[in-house]
Amino acid sequence: MKILGGRAGVAIATAAGAALTVVGPVQTASAITTYKVDSNCDHKSCAVGYSGRLHIFYNSKENNGYYSGMAHFYGNVYDYAGETVSYNGATATRYDYVFGKNVLGNTASGTGQAVKNNAAMVENCAPYDGYRVYYNSGYQGSSQYFDHTYGSVNCAGGVSVNLNSTLKNENASQHFA
Amino acid sequence: MTALMGAAMAGCGPEPEEETADKAASSAARTLENVDRSKWPKATPERGLAKGLTLPLEQYMQSYEQRVVIDQAVRNLQTECMAGFGFDFRPPPAGTTPPPNANDANMERRYGITDRVVAEQYGYGLPENGPQTGASTPELTEAAGMVLSGAVRTGKRESPAPRSFKGKEIPEGGCTGWAKRKVGADGLDFSLVSRLNYESLAQSQETPEVQRAIGAWSRCMKSKGYEVAIPFEAIDLTNDTGVGSDKAVTIAVADIDCKKSVDLVSIWFRVDAGIQSKQIEKHQLALEETRKKNEAAIKAAEKMLRG
Numbered sequence: 001m002k003i004l005g006g007r008a009g010v011a012i013a014t015a016a017g018a019a020l021t022v023v024g025p026v027q028t029a030s031a032i033t034t035y036k037v038d039s040n041c042d043h044k045s046c047a048v049g050y051s052g053r054l055h056i057f058y059n060s061k062e063n064n065g066y067y068s069g070m071a072h073f074y075g076n077v078y079d080y081a082g083e084t085v086s087y088n089g090a091t092a093t094r095y096d097y098v099f100g101k102n103v104l105g106n107t108a109s110g111t112g113q114a115v116k117n118n119a120a121m122v123e124n125c126a127p128y129d130g131y132r133v134y135y136n137s138g139y140q141g142s143s144q145y146f147d148h149t150y151g152s153v154n155c156a157g158g159v160s161v162n163l164n165s166t167l168k169n170e171n172a173s174q175h176f177a
Numbered sequence: 178m179t180a181l182m183g184a185a186m187a188g189c190g191p192e193p194e195e196e197t198a199d200k201a202a203s204s205a206a207r208t209l210e211n212v213d214r215s216k217w218p219k220a221t222p223e224r225g226l227a228k229g230l231t232l233p234l235e236q237y238m239q240s241y242e243q244r245v246v247i248d249q250a251v252r253n254l255q256t257e258c259m260a261g262f263g264f265d266f267r268p269p270p271a272g273t274t275p276p277p278n279a280n281d282a283n284m285e286r287r288y289g290i291t292d293r294v295v296a297e298q299y300g301y302g303l304p305e306n307g308p309q310t311g312a313s314t315p316e317l318t319e320a321a322g323m324v325l326s327g328a329v330r331t332g333k334r335e336s337p338a339p340r341s342f343k344g345k346e347i348p349e350g351g352c353t354g355w356a357k358r359k360v361g362a363d364g365l366d367f368s369l370v371s372r373l374n375y376e377s378l379a380q381s382q383e384t385p386e387v388q389r390a391i392g393a394w395s396r397c398m399k400s401k402g403y404e405v406a407i408p409f410e411a412i413d414l415t416n417d418t419g420v421g422s423d424k425a426v427t428i429a430v431a432d433i434d435c436k437k438s439v440d441l442v443s444i445w446f447r448v449d450a451g452i453q454s455k456q457i458e459k460h461q462l463a464l465e466e467t468r469k470k471n472e473a474a475i476k477a478a479e480k481m482l483r484g
Contacts, residue, residue, distance in 0.1 A: 157326045
């Protein structure tokens with residue numbers, strides 16, 4: 001298995017433990033299938049349920065962010081734009097990260113919009129892992145820490161915190177902390 | 178009896194005999210001795226173009242090491258408090274999922290990548306091996322979760338827990354609330370220093386001095402065959418092959434060599450630091466208050482970990 005740039009989370013179990021390689025859209029443009037997803041848990045192994053994830057919201061606290069479009073990511077995410085994976089170098093699949101429905105399961109402001117340019121608020125639902133959000137992809141630029149829930153599951157005791165600035169122009173990233 | 182009642186009323190006051198037994202049983206898990214510190218980020222970069230650089234605001238931030246000490250002390254107190262309610266609560270040790278940088282400043286990659294040793298091997302990637310998984314989470318019964326967090330979560334709704342469990346009063350915020358208050362971690366708020374740190378980088382990037390240096394870096398990159406306007410975007414040149422590919426290694430090394438040849442990191446750091454010194458003058462009282470609270474919490478936590 002080839003692991004690129006610390007995006008080690010690509011290690012999902014494919015049936016035969018097939019090699020995973022991240023490739024760009026240029027090489028295999030004809031074979032690429034693109035999905036818009038609101039989580040990295042569709043193509044990676046994540047903690048069961050919502051436990052352990054960083055929830056990212058379209059709106060800020062002041063703008064009722066908790067009920068705006070939400071995306072959720074587990075572990076280290078190198079680039080909030082998304083990622084491209086291919087199995088055995090064959091058909092490549094592109095996952096673009098967008099905000100999904102809100103916590104109530106309804107279409108809300110931000111639903112369907114790209115995470116990379118629009119995130120305003122974060123809630124860390126991980127019981128024991130802090131997270132850092134970086135204002136550029138590849139863990140570059142300044143960063144901001146989001147505390148865990150001190151053992152609570154289902155995000156009980158989770159705290160919503162505004163990002164220092166709405167993500168814009170630059171692709172951001174997140175890492176366990 | 179009165180003394181015991183008093184302790185219970187105050188929260189989770191440990192009954193001495195219980196505390197001793199509990200300590201002996203799980204002393205290994207209650208200290209930081211067994212945690213692999215080799216992966217913890219250094220307080221200040223020890224290699225590369227950012228070696229030894231510390232920004233003025235960093236003295237007001239909480240470092241990774243400080244946070245781990247506080248986290249571990251809180252976890253020990255949670256265990257103690259939960260035991261008082263009859264629950265065997267064993268959280269994982271703190272410090273097992275470290276970030277690549279010690280604090281919000283992110284000196285290692287604040288102005289883009291700076292460590293040639295890492296770049297030569299990993300391109301724009303980090304030297305991390307294997308899947309990055311979070312800490313394991315012990316199963317909690319509904320009752321244990323309620324006593325721990327002091328709240329009942331049903332679906333998306335959260336409501337306060339009952340005032341007591343099996344006749345013993347649940348502290349405000351549950352055992353977590355009690356543990357955080359005991360360490361002094363409940364009132365810690367680093368949002369001001371975090372925001373100022375973000376703003377100084379954004380503002381410094383727009384100054385003529387930094388813009389000139391970025392321009393010089395961009396021309397240097399062009400002379401090596403790469404079209405890129407600002408350091409944060411150099412990573413995008415690797416989109417077709419991945420951040421750890423051979424191609425990415427070549428670009429990452431060129432990126433750092435260009436930064437070195439035009440003195441980008443030193444120039445940017447100087448402007449950034451100048452802005453932060455002014456921010457500190459303006460916000461000194463609030464920043465100092467947070468620092469004092471942080472120092473008190475670390476002191477209390479260290480004392481608890483020493484036992």
